[in-house]
Amino acid sequence: MYRINLNKYKILVGLFGLLIIPSLAFASDPIYIQDVEGNPIPHALVKIGTEQVLTVGNDGSFELPDNLQEDQEIIIIAMGYDTRIFQARELSQVNKFNLREKIGQMGEVVVAATRTDRSVEDLPMPVTIITRKKIQETGGMRLSEILREQTGLQVVGDHGAGLQMQGLSSDYILILLDGEPLIGRTAGTFDLDRIAVSNIERIEVLRGPSSAIYGSEAMAGVINIITKKSQERIVANLESRYRSFNTLDLSGEIGMNQNDWNLYAYFNRFSTDGFDITPEVPGKTQSPYQASTAQFKIGKKTKKWNFKVYSRFYNENSENSMQVAGEGSPRLADLNGERMDLNLNPTISFRPNDQWQMTLRSMSSLFQTHTLTVFQEDGSILDEQDFKQHYHRTEFQTDLQLDSKQLITIGLGHLMETVEATRYDDNNRFDAGYVFLHHQWDPSEKWNLVTGVRADLHSQYGERISPKISGMYKFNERFSWQLSLGAGFKAPDFRQLLLNFNNPSAGYYVFGANLVQQGIARLQSQGLVQQMLLNSSQFGQLEAESSRAINTGFRWKISGDLLFQGNFFQNNISNLIETALVARLNSGQNAFSYFNIARVISRGAELDWTFRVSENLQFSLGYMYLDTKDLDVLEKIDAGELFRRDAQNRSQRVQRSDYGGLFNRSRHNGNVKINYQESTTGINMALRVIYRGKFGFGDVNGNLILDDSAEYAPGLISWNLSLNKALNNGIMLEAGGFNLFNQTTIYAPTNPGRVLFAGMKLPIHQLINQYK
Amino acid sequence: MIKWNQILAGILLLAFNAGCESSEVEEPENDPQAKTVENLYAPNDVIDRSTGEITEERPFRYFSLENNQEVDNRDGNWDIAFKGTTLIVNSGTSGPGSAQGTVVTAAFDELNEVPSSVAFHSDGADGMAIPTGSGNGWYNYNPGTHVISPIPGRVILIRTNAGKYAKMEILSYYQDNPPLAEVDPMRSPSPYYTFRFLLQPNGSMKF
Numbered sequence: 001m002y003r004i005n006l007n008k009y010k011i012l013v014g015l016f017g018l019l020i021i022p023s024l025a026f027a028s029d030p031i032y033i034q035d036v037e038g039n040p041i042p043h044a045l046v047k048i049g050t051e052q053v054l055t056v057g058n059d060g061s062f063e064l065p066d067n068l069q070e071d072q073e074i075i076i077i078a079m080g081y082d083t084r085i086f087q088a089r090e091l092s093q094v095n096k097f098n099l100r101e102k103i104g105q106m107g108e109v110v111v112a113a114t115r116t117d118r119s120v121e122d123l124p125m126p127v128t129i130i131t132r133k134k135i136q137e138t139g140g141m142r143l144s145e146i147l148r149e150q151t152g153l154q155v156v157g158d159h160g161a162g163l164q165m166q167g168l169s170s171d172y173i174l175i176l177l178d179g180e181p182l183i184g185r186t187a188g189t190f191d192l193d194r195i196a197v198s199n200i201e202r203i204e205v206l207r208g209p210s211s212a213i214y215g216s217e218a219m220a221g222v223i224n225i226i227t228k229k230s231q232e233r234i235v236a237n238l239e240s241r242y243r244s245f246n247t248l249d250l251s252g253e254i255g256m257n258q259n260d261w262n263l264y265a266y267f268n269r270f271s272t273d274g275f276d277i278t279p280e281v282p283g284k285t286q287s288p289y290q291a292s293t294a295q296f297k298i299g300k301k302t303k304k305w306n307f308k309v310y311s312r313f314y315n316e317n318s319e320n321s322m323q324v325a326g327e328g329s330p331r332l333a334d335l336n337g338e339r340m341d342l343n344l345n346p347t348i349s350f351r352p353n354d355q356w357q358m359t360l361r362s363m364s365s366l367f368q369t370h371t372l373t374v375f376q377e378d379g380s381i382l383d384e385q386d387f388k389q390h391y392h393r394t395e396f397q398t399d400l401q402l403d404s405k406q407l408i409t410i411g412l413g414h415l416m417e418t419v420e421a422t423r424y425d426d427n428n429r430f431d432a433g434y435v436f437l438h439h440q441w442d443p444s445e446k447w448n449l450v451t452g453v454r455a456d457l458h459s460q461y462g463e464r465i466s467p468k469i470s471g472m473y474k475f476n477e478r479f480s481w482q483l484s485l486g487a488g489f490k491a492p493d494f495r496q497l498l499l500n501f502n503n504p505s506a507g508y509y510v511f512g513a514n515l516v517q518q519g520i521a522r523l524q525s526q527g528l529v530q531q532m533l534l535n536s537s538q539f540g541q542l543e544a545e546s547s548r549a550i551n552t553g554f555r556w557k558i559s560g561d562l563l564f565q566g567n568f569f570q571n572n573i574s575n576l577i578e579t580a581l582v583a584r585l586n587s588g589q590n591a592f593s594y595f596n597i598a599r600v601i602s603r604g605a606e607l608d609w610t611f612r613v614s615e616n617l618q619f620s621l622g623y624m625y626l627d628t629k630d631l632d633v634l635e636k637i638d639a640g641e642l643f644r645r646d647a648q649n650r651s652q653r654v655q656r657s658d659y660g661g662l663f664n665r666s667r668h669n670g671n672v673k674i675n676y677q678e679s680t681t682g683i684n685m686a687l688r689v690i691y692r693g694k695f696g697f698g699d700v701n702g703n704l705i706l707d708d709s710a711e712y713a714p715g716l717i718s719w720n721l722s723l724n725k726a727l728n729n730g731i732m733l734e735a736g737g738f739n740l741f742n743q744t745t746i747y748a749p750t751n752p753g754r755v756l757f758a759g760m761k762l763p764i765h766q767l768i769n770q771y772k
Numbered sequence: 773m774i775k776w777n778q779i780l781a782g783i784l785l786l787a788f789n790a791g792c793e794s795s796e797v798e799e800p801e802n803d804p805q806a807k808t809v810e811n812l813y814a815p816n817d818v819i820d821r822s823t824g825e826i827t828e829e830r831p832f833r834y835f836s837l838e839n840n841q842e843v844d845n846r847d848g849n850w851d852i853a854f855k856g857t858t859l860i861v862n863s864g865t866s867g868p869g870s871a872q873g874t875v876v877t878a879a880f881d882e883l884n885e886v887p888s889s890v891a892f893h894s895d896g897a898d899g900m901a902i903p904t905g906s907g908n909g910w911y912n913y914n915p916g917t918h919v920i921s922p923i924p925g926r927v928i929l930i931r932t933n934a935g936k937y938a939k940m941e942i943l944s945y946y947q948d949n950p951p952l953a954e955v956d957p958m959r960s961p962s963p964y965y966t967f968r969f970l971l972q973p974n975g976s977m978k979f
Contacts, residue, residue: 643924699914702952
């Protein structure tokens with residue numbers, strides 16, 4: 001995946017001059033460039049003077065040309081590593097040297113932020129990268145286990161393991177797989193447990209609204225999961241992990257990278273017995289389930305063309321049981337769930353010269369679920385639900401490098417979505433077209449600007465313009481400040497538009513916004529409506545939920561080994577969609593629909609310190625402060641209209657200081673991470689201490705807001721430790737545990753308590769090479 | 773030491789006297805007391821789960837605020853009646869009387885008089901004096917936990933058949949008025965109304 005990039009090595013090249021010194025004749029033995037662990041760095045560049053650039057072989061080696069002057073400066077640049085400058089004389093005396101990784105993944109390339117390759121330190125917006133190595137170190141199997149350890153990200157159990165970012169829930173976070181959106185949400189939550197991690201190369205975490213590039217859903221931020229492709233000629237690995245709750249994760253991958261062909265195939269099988277944090281209640285907290293993931297990627301590169309086809313398949317089966325309350329004694333029922341997910345993503349890109357690049361890509365996805373609930377005693381069906389969603393997107397992107405300082409990106413796309421479901425009336429289809437324009441500009445060495453705008457035209461919610469502007473000022477090589485202003489939106493989802501739900505036993509109807517007019521008319525014609533509570537003139541089109549956000553912060557390299565980063569944010573969200581009562585029926589039942597009513601503010605700070613004590617020891621500290629408020633609640637409190645109940649159920653007035661903001665948000669979150677490589681045994685240790693502060697779990701005093709100490713779940717500290725060791729033959733062994741001190745609360749249903757694991761990775765290609 | 777004790781005793785005595793004095797002054801001539809009614813059982817109609825139709829209709833439980841007691845039937849001298857989450861007043865479509873009601877947002881103890889802006893309503897085709905439905909009248913229904921919780925700060929005002937004013941607060945929908953946090957809708961029997969009310973027998977709008 002090569003795109004035009006704006007990395008600034010040109011500036012570095014200009015920093016040194018030429019001196020006239022008697023030349024030396026050098027031996028042409030290869031010199032190897034390695035990382036601190038001794039692995040080759042194949043993508044490095046060796047620059048001699050302003051003219052000459054040497055290529056580095058796949059083994060990370062290069063040879064110095066003859067007749068170099070003794071004090072000729074030679075610059076070694078590699079993406080993700082601190083640049084080193086040698087004199088020719090020094091290099092002639094060694095046959096290998098190390099490059100150090102840039103601290104805090106500052107040098108990593110990010111695609112999602114601008115749709116072009118750009119390194120973290122050159123991006124004027126808050127971005128973090130989780131590398132393959134970090135993913136491996138955690139010992140996690142599913143994506144939720146990786147993301148929950150990052151500063152500023154929380155995983156919340158709500159119809160699956162949903163992500164929370166900057167105080168916004170999973171509904172407002174776009175999840176990308178290799179740059180293409182993943183679909184399939186349950187009640188708005190994208191379940192992170194659907195994603196296996198052993199084929200992930202790196203994860204890009206973009207904070208703040210990115211609707212200017214991605215449109216709907218990218219309101220709180222974007223997670224871009226970049227999967228592996230074969231870097232080596234032939235690669236084959238087997239990986240297995242086993243852990244508590246009889247959880248087994250098996251993965252195999254094979255890859256080939258030859259003659260500009262790149263093939264990669266991956267298969268993962270995951271099974272677990274689930275866990276139960278409320279044993280007194282029938283049914284498990286997490287259902288036992290088995291999941292299979294398969295991925296196949298093929299790519300062919302020529303000088304000007306690049307063809308790729310990526311595909312992914314996911315299938316999951318779960319079983320559980322539950323107790324159904326009703327008249328008479330409660331009855332037990334069995335639940336069976338099935339989820340299926342299929343993606344196909346072909347891409348063609350054409351690069352006629354250094355200035356232009358054109359990319360045509362599409363993503364076709366299918367997401368399907370089936371759930372069946374059956375009474376245990378007589379096998380009668382309590383509930384059966386089907387859901388099927390198709391998504392197809394085609395996009396054409398053109399990148400134009402105007403000069404060394406300006407890059408323009410223009411995109412044009414169409415998307416089509418259909419859904420069929422038990423609770424929706426017909427086969428429903430949405431169509432949308434969009435265009436986006438992006439401009440990356442470095443007006444001077446110190447300034448760096450990214451501006452963009454996207455227009456969406458949608459068959460449901462009309463048109464939407466999403467602008468974003470980000471700028472960074474580099475005070476010096478060590479300190480930069482950035483500011484990013486952007487707008488985000490989330491289109492009303494199928495449920496909010498199309499739901500046609502009647503629950504006679506609980507006694508209510510819910511109509512999607514598109515159906516409420518005819519639904520109420522039908523009830524009226526049947527003579528069932530006793531009273532209309534909203535005028536039918538209020539049944540307008542549901543508008544997209546929208547936000548305006550500011551993110552501002554700094555990157556401060558206090559030294560080459562100490563990095564301090566901060567980001568301060570505020571999201572003002574309006575038009576949030578909630579249900580409201582529409583009509584009261586003769587039977588005493590109610591009919592609801594969805595309306596744009598709520599307004600929310602979320603603000604806070606994310607701070608990260610990274611300290612490399614030595615090559616063997618790294619230490620980091622992360623903290624997030626979060627403050628969320630429902631503005632309508634604040635208005636009511638100020639007007640003295642909000643009350644709560646005391647222990648005798650008598651009413652008291654709520655004060656502003658009682659209000660704790662939105663549920664399920666922790667005011668304080670933090671983490672401490674220590675990585676240590678023990679040099680004599682070769683054991684790597686990664687200890688992570690993750691703190692999630694107390695959070696409101698729900699209302700207990702009757703006013704539906706968070707204002708009582710009994711409404712908070714306690715803060716929890718999770719001690720996660722993993723140890724791994726790579727043997728000489730490439731086999732890797734690992735062991736460790738999550739939540740070693742077994743801290744749980746019933747209000748965090750994704751947290752099973754202590755989990756111990758052991759695992760092994762077999763690099764088959766290496767083993768074959770060694771023994772043949 | 774002795775001196776200090778004497779001073780302290782003096783202060784206490786003074787406070788005691790002051791207390792007596794003020795309570796004598798503030799006490800109105802007739803002193804209506806808030807009364808609490810516990811566990812008034814008012815089950816809802818039986819509704820068929822699959823169709824939503826009523827299969828067995830149950831009677832309302834009628835209550836007279838003036839007499840602080842239940843009334844046997846619809847034709848009696850009742851002011852307010854209960855069934856499921858529905859509250860009716862004795863007038864309009866609900867009964868032969870003239871009792872009317874309304875719901876205001878206030879703290880029960882702080883509400884010293886019927887606000888002049890308040891309009892009393894009868895039950896009728898275009899609406900109930902005490903609106904039904906979650907969030908509209910006196911209760912919230914939580915679809916996640918299925919708990920029915922009386923909305924804090926909602927006071928029901930009633931003008932009785934005899935034209936006297938009463939304020940009333942529903943405390944609980946569950947048996948024995950448990951703290952809300954302890955309500956388990958699967959296990960806590962309902963609907964058992966616990967409510968408190970204060971009737972001003974002299975016909976004034978002040979409580």
